[in-house]
Amino acid sequence: MSSNLDRARSYEGKVGKQIPDGQKCVFHLTPEVGWMNDPNGFSLYRGEYHLFYQYHPYSSVWGPMHWGHQKTRDFIKWEQLPCALAPDTEYDGQGCFSGSAVEHEGKHILMYTGVLDRVEADGSHTIRQTQCIAVGDGVNYEKLSANPVITADALPEGSSGEDFRDPRIWKEGNTFYTAVGSLGSDGSGQIALFSSQDAEEWRFESILDANGKRYGKMWECPDFFPLDGKQVLIVSPQFMRAEGLEFHNGNNSIYFVGTYDREKRSFLRGEARSVDCGLDFYAPQTVETEDGRRVMVGWLQSWDNYMTPEDFLWSGMMTIPRELEIREGRLIQNPVRELENYRQKEVSCKGIRLSEQQGSLELDGIRGRVLDMIVEADVSRSASFTIHLAVGEGCETTISYEKEKGTFTTDRTCSGLKKDLLCTRSMYVDTKEGKLKLRLLLDKYTVELFVNDGEQAMTSLIYTPLEAEGISFSCKGETVLDITKYEIVLS
Known part of the structure; x- marks a missing residue:
């Protein structure tokens, strides 16, 4: 365990005890202490559902990103687990950004974005976002020596190396896939698809979909999954302009219901719609349950309207997990039945x-x-x-x-x-x-x-x-x- 991770675990265990009883929500997931944003690694592992999240334990505002960690059997009662990842290598020293997780041969594979942000000797500024892997047992995770496993060099010419993040990993048969958000040569969002046989060596497959300067700029936190005979792409655009009441300014979460051509590795999308029309919702992520449901959770907070009381030692929470279905071409969402x-x-x-x-x-x-x-x-x-x-x-x-x-x-x-x-x-x-x-x-x-x-x-x-x-x-x-x-x- 690195000293950075050990420090984070010690801090959250100590300071978390200082939060007054009854201050936190009852049935919504909140951090042990400190800042929480995007859900990460929402996955089924050894019969339990794990949820990680962007996490800065040392204050109630955003800071160098760690991965917080909790698990549940029923999406309502959550068990706090130790901090899973800390920024502690050259390739992720300025943050372990968002990502996802999948179970494989008894191991829990986390895929996340590592952030390098430094000033060079000549005064130039280098920022790189790369995709990385950590493997563990549900509590402790080891970063691969091969990291980063995907760099922006694998993207089509003209794509950004600074905005390349939030990998969504899954398995089909014996093959791993990941969909990653990036900026294309036109300066707007695109979703790049990669494949791998071992989760270490990855091959670029295609651009699943591209923004074309239509819906905001960068498409963050992609999720891509089949549902009720259709294929769904969820993205969270940045710097988006309002269009009537369907979308709002700033950071949105939108979805497309469409079809996926697996041979061509291309997604044919339908109309864009808002996932949630409230004041505080961003970066949703889904998991498939053991009984075949698709369940989604999102960050219940807003980047542009920070409201956390000054005396709170924590900030941020997740929505109630929601069961998804397609009805008449639209995404339907209801609280998980376990709440009842x-x-x-x-x-x-x-x-x-x-x-x-x-x-x-x-x-x-x-x-x-x-x-x-x-x-x-x-x-x-x-x-x-x-x-x-x-x-x-x-x-x-x-x-x-x-x-x-x-x-x-x-x-x-x-x-x-x-x-x-x-x-x-x-x-x-x-x-x-x-x-x-x-x-x-x-x-x-x-x-x-x-x-x-x-x-x-x-x-x-x-x-x-x-x-x-x-x-x-x-x-x-x-x-x-x-x-x-x-x-x-x-x-």
């Missing part, structure tokens, strides 16, 4: 008639900050319908439907923020014969909304005081509600 095993204290309110004259309506037993709530709303006679969350302490966050615009909007303006941050985001929604079905997950600081059985998702952070547990409902016109709420309890 932790539901307690059901409260059901049926046929609640809500009118504009009532103002904001509270219901007995419908409150809390750690919950799973299903709301079925007949909005056929409503001009608007609003759910008020985390109400109290002078705060609230709202999720509102507006019929004329056909939109849902999350608004955290009054959630307790003391900085001028982006607070609203909207998405178009379709009613089903005048009805909406909503599923809301709250976990202290998280709001995850799933609309119409997973047709759309909207994920956002709120750092409202935890004492603010009120929930109420209001509308313009008339709305009829069926509400079922559960507490989520991990015993």
